[in-house]
Amino acid sequence: MSADKKNNEVEDKEMDQAQTAANTEATDTESGEEKSVFNSGILASLFDKATKVGAKAKRDQSAINPEEIEKTVRDNMSKPKGSNAPHQLRLAFLGGGSFGTAMSNLAARNGCDSTLWVRNKRTVKSLQKNRVNKKYLPGYTLDERLKFEHDLKTAVQDKDIIFVAVPSSAFRETLKNIRPYLSGQSIVSLTKGMEKDTFSLMSDIIEQELPGVNFGVMSGPNLAVEIMQNMPSASVIASDSELLRHAVQSALHSAFFRIFASDDIKGVELGGALKNIYAISMGMAASYNVGENTKAMLLTRALAEMSRFGVASGANPLTFLGLSGVGDLYATCSSELSRNYRIGNMLGKGLSLEAAIKKLGQTAEGVNTIQQVHEKAMKLGIYMPITHALHAVIFDDQAALGVALNLMESGFRSDVEFVMPHEYSNEALNAQMTAGMPDQ
Numbered sequence: 001m002s003a004d005k006k007n008n009e010v011e012d013k014e015m016d017q018a019q020t021a022a023n024t025e026a027t028d029t030e031s032g033e034e035k036s037v038f039n040s041g042i043l044a045s046l047f048d049k050a051t052k053v054g055a056k057a058k059r060d061q062s063a064i065n066p067e068e069i070e071k072t073v074r075d076n077m078s079k080p081k082g083s084n085a086p087h088q089l090r091l092a093f094l095g096g097g098s099f100g101t102a103m104s105n106l107a108a109r110n111g112c113d114s115t116l117w118v119r120n121k122r123t124v125k126s127l128q129k130n131r132v133n134k135k136y137l138p139g140y141t142l143d144e145r146l147k148f149e150h151d152l153k154t155a156v157q158d159k160d161i162i163f164v165a166v167p168s169s170a171f172r173e174t175l176k177n178i179r180p181y182l183s184g185q186s187i188v189s190l191t192k193g194m195e196k197d198t199f200s201l202m203s204d205i206i207e208q209e210l211p212g213v214n215f216g217v218m219s220g221p222n223l224a225v226e227i228m229q230n231m232p233s234a235s236v237i238a239s240d241s242e243l244l245r246h247a248v249q250s251a252l253h254s255a256f257f258r259i260f261a262s263d264d265i266k267g268v269e270l271g272g273a274l275k276n277i278y279a280i281s282m283g284m285a286a287s288y289n290v291g292e293n294t295k296a297m298l299l300t301r302a303l304a305e306m307s308r309f310g311v312a313s314g315a316n317p318l319t320f321l322g323l324s325g326v327g328d329l330y331a332t333c334s335s336e337l338s339r340n341y342r343i344g345n346m347l348g349k350g351l352s353l354e355a356a357i358k359k360l361g362q363t364a365e366g367v368n369t370i371q372q373v374h375e376k377a378m379k380l381g382i383y384m385p386i387t388h389a390l391h392a393v394i395f396d397d398q399a400a401l402g403v404a405l406n407l408m409e410s411g412f413r414s415d416v417e418f419v420m421p422h423e424y425s426n427e428a429l430n431a432q433m434t435a436g437m438p439d440q
């Protein structure tokens with residue numbers, strides 16, 4: 001027997017076994033033997049089956065039907081879960097924008113007791129009536145189990161975890177407002193930014209406003225619209241509390257969403273905040289129709305800046321190789337779904353910053369983050385040429401092309417400075433850079 005034929009037979013046998021296993025598990029659930037989505041492996045089997053069918057489909061093109069598989073998975077998720085389901089977890093999501101809505105919907109679909117708090121009473125009424133967030137996620141029907149609330153006390157009291165998904169400019173105020181109603185709830189920040197003028201990250205604000213409260217931050221490549229479209233995605237929960245990390249994983253983990261864990265809170269948070277700067281620069285670069293080499297250079301040098309800044313802030317540079325670093329940088333730097341990318345693109349096409357922000361009509365954290373990081377990097381002597389260049393274009397009215405060409409002339413550098421350190425200190429380079437002098 002030829003090696004190819006033998007391989008095909010083994011493959012076919014494995015497929016049949018996988019199919020039988022999947023069928024058996026599906027039957028178990030249908031017959032009322034309750035199993036949670038996490039423990040039963042039904043979804044895993046379905047995906048496994050899909051993959052195996054996909055392999056076979058190379059020989060039988062008609063075998064795979066992605067829509068059918070997605071429907072089966074979705075139907076499974078909508079079934080009431082058994083006693084192992086995370087529906088015991090009571091969750092509040094603060095902020096009715098696209099991300100708070102997408103995450104609260106995911107949790108509701110997962111069987112959690114999920115409540116979305118929205119500040120505008122009329123919006124809450126509209127959400128209750130239409131089950132669509134018309135302003136931020138038009139066209140997506142929200143799960144019937146998701147609750148909407150306008151009263152902050154009702155939203156947060158008696159909950160296990162409060163997820164905060166308001167813009168960074170409203171984060172401190174929101175924590176102050178919930179403080180009277182806290183009695184043991186954990187807090188998880190979904191916000192990706194820095195507070196204007198104080199340079200506080202959201203974890204800093206939580207520690208300042210709610211000392212002693214158990215908390216975490218969640219960040220990753222999570223374009224809200226793609227999550228609503230059931231596109232497989234992943235994120236990172238970072239916390240010192242193993243219990244909280246696990247609770248967030250159980251609450252949000254699903255067939256389409258995986259949550260990985262980290263204990264590097266600053267690193268995960270900085271990944272989410274800093275990548276917004278480079279999404280703006282990539283959007284701008286795209287408006288000049290730059291090539292793939294240029295995009296790749298921009299992305300990797302952005303990563304170098306991010307990890308340099310991270311180390312100076314007490315983060316582990318390796319964290320930037322994970323989902324909240326490279327992952328989110330890639331997603332936001334390559335998609336028009338990113339609001340920061342869109343702002344950069346509009347600026348590159350000649351719109352003023354005010355006009356671009358107005359046209360966007362949603363949160364683009366990167367605009368404030370550029371200012372914060374530019375200032376902080378200058379003060380601390382952290383070499384961040386892309387950030388300084390972008391600041392010069394957006395806030396000092398310098399011509400983008402000239403600034404970009406200057407960047408190309410900024411001397412001989414080593415690639416990964418954690419592998420081969422630079423000859424010159426970053427502090428010295430930064431001083432030269434900000435004084436407008438070439439560093440060679």
Ligand SMILES: NC(=O)C1=CN([C@@H]2O[C@H](COP(=O)(O)OP(=O)(O)OC[C@H]3O[C@@H](n4cnc5c(N)ncnc54)[C@H](OP(=O)(O)O)[C@@H]3O)[C@@H](O)[C@H]2O)C=CC1
Pocket residue numbers: 095096097098099100101119120136165166167168170173174190191192193222223224225361362363365
């Ligand atoms: N969208 C995404 O794909 C992702 C976003 N994030 C992060 O999540 C955070 C929120 O972003 P996102 O949901 O996209 O923002 P949006 O721009 O979609 O919505 C902002 C929401 O916050 C509300 N809001 C604004 N100010 C306040 C306030 N003072 N008190 C209470 N609510 C307020 C707005 O209410 P109103 O409509 O009444 O103004 C609106 O509901 C940002 O930091 C963002 O970086 C993180 C991951 C993905």
Ligand SMILES: O=C(CO)COP(=O)(O)O
Pocket residue numbers: 192220221222223224276279328331332337338339340341363364365
């Ligand atoms: O953080 C995001 C995706 O991970 C969303 O990016 P924008 O805020 O640029 O839309």
